[in-house]
Amino acid sequence: MPENTQISAECRKFLLEEARTGKLATVRADGRPHIAPIWFDLEGNTIVFNTGTDSVKARNIRHDKRVSFCVDDEKPPFSFAIIDGTAELVDDQEHLLAWATRLAGRYMGQARAAEYGKRNAVPGELIVRITPTKIRFAKDIAN
Amino acid sequence: MPENTQISAECRKFLLEEARTGKLATVRADGRPHIAPIWFDLEGNTIVFNTGTDSVKARNIRHDKRVSFCVDDEKPPFSFAIIDGTAELVDDQEHLLAWATRLAGRYMGQARAAEYGKRNAVPGELIVRITPTKIRFAKDIAN
Numbered sequence: 001m002p003e004n005t006q007i008s009a010e011c012r013k014f015l016l017e018e019a020r021t022g023k024l025a026t027v028r029a030d031g032r033p034h035i036a037p038i039w040f041d042l043e044g045n046t047i048v049f050n051t052g053t054d055s056v057k058a059r060n061i062r063h064d065k066r067v068s069f070c071v072d073d074e075k076p077p078f079s080f081a082i083i084d085g086t087a088e089l090v091d092d093q094e095h096l097l098a099w100a101t102r103l104a105g106r107y108m109g110q111a112r113a114a115e116y117g118k119r120n121a122v123p124g125e126l127i128v129r130i131t132p133t134k135i136r137f138a139k140d141i142a143n
Numbered sequence: 144m145p146e147n148t149q150i151s152a153e154c155r156k157f158l159l160e161e162a163r164t165g166k167l168a169t170v171r172a173d174g175r176p177h178i179a180p181i182w183f184d185l186e187g188n189t190i191v192f193n194t195g196t197d198s199v200k201a202r203n204i205r206h207d208k209r210v211s212f213c214v215d216d217e218k219p220p221f222s223f224a225i226i227d228g229t230a231e232l233v234d235d236q237e238h239l240l241a242w243a244t245r246l247a248g249r250y251m252g253q254a255r256a257a258e259y260g261k262r263n264a265v266p267g268e269l270i271v272r273i274t275p276t277k278i279r280f281a282k283d284i285a286n
Contacts (some may be wrong), residue, residue: 019217021215021217021221023166023168023178023213023215024178025168025171025176025177025178025211026176027174027175027176031170031174031207031209031244032170032209032211032227033168033169033170033176033210033211034168034211034227035166035167035178035211035212035213035225036213036223036225037213037215037217037221037223049286050192064174066174066175067174067176068175068176068177068178069178070166070167070178070179070180072164072166072180074162074163074217076251076252077163077178078250080179080180082178082179084166084175084177092237107219107221108219108285109219116285133242142251142259
């Protein structure tokens with residue numbers, strides 16, 4: 001059976017309905033896992049976020065592009081999406097400010113989007129795109 | 144400088160003040176990261192949760208006990224704790240029901256603790272304890 005690689009309409013709704021943070025797991029060169037919360041948005045079937053070129057996330061992805069990403073509803077009855085995928089680091093200064101502003105608007109509110117977009121679109125920041133290789137979406141699991 | 148391995152009073156308060164879920168990152172035998180949301184509680188300086196003996200989490204920990212754990216506040220101004228540690232799988236049927244009930248009370252509410260504790264304390268369930276090796280706590284990062 002082929003793995004589920006397309007974000008379903010129901011999963012997309014869950015990922016976007018509130019500005020929940022994503023949690024990204026990557027693997028360090030010494031084999032240890034690393035986890036960090038991220039601001040993300042979707043573009044088509046890819047997950048997009050920003051990070052610094054020297055962040056642990058970026059260094060790990062440069063070493064091994066395989067990542068695991070999670071968004072969950074922390075309240076009963078609990079739901080979660082777990083998306084395994086491959087991450088691509090994109091050094092695109094032209095689109096960086098637009099993405100940083102879009103993400104800031106989603107998480108800080110539109111009134112502060114420009115301020116926080118500018119704060120996050122500094123030299124050395126990268127755009128990261130995750131292409132799903134396996135998607136699991138579980139809704140209302142404690143029901 | 145020695146790594147910070149003790150959960151501070153401020154970090155403990157953050158981890159316990161609301162029943163936020165933890166996100167646990169482990170590494171699969173093939174080197175890919177795995178992430179999953181978990182119900183957790185603290186006992187002294189250790190993070191405690193339950194999982195099935197055949198879960199991906201348990202299989203990964205059996206293979207490599209190095210884990211990374213994250214709890215975050217998803218709303219502005221955003222805070223997070225990232226705790227790297229080593230995980231120990233404990234097959235302790237005597238204490239399993241007590242732990243499952245305690246965790247269920249924390250996340251489902253005391254009125255449903257017994258019901259969900261029983262539901263989760265089934266044969267094959269393990270207690271997992273994470274001993275921190277490095278703790279990072281960042282409060283109100285968007286201020």
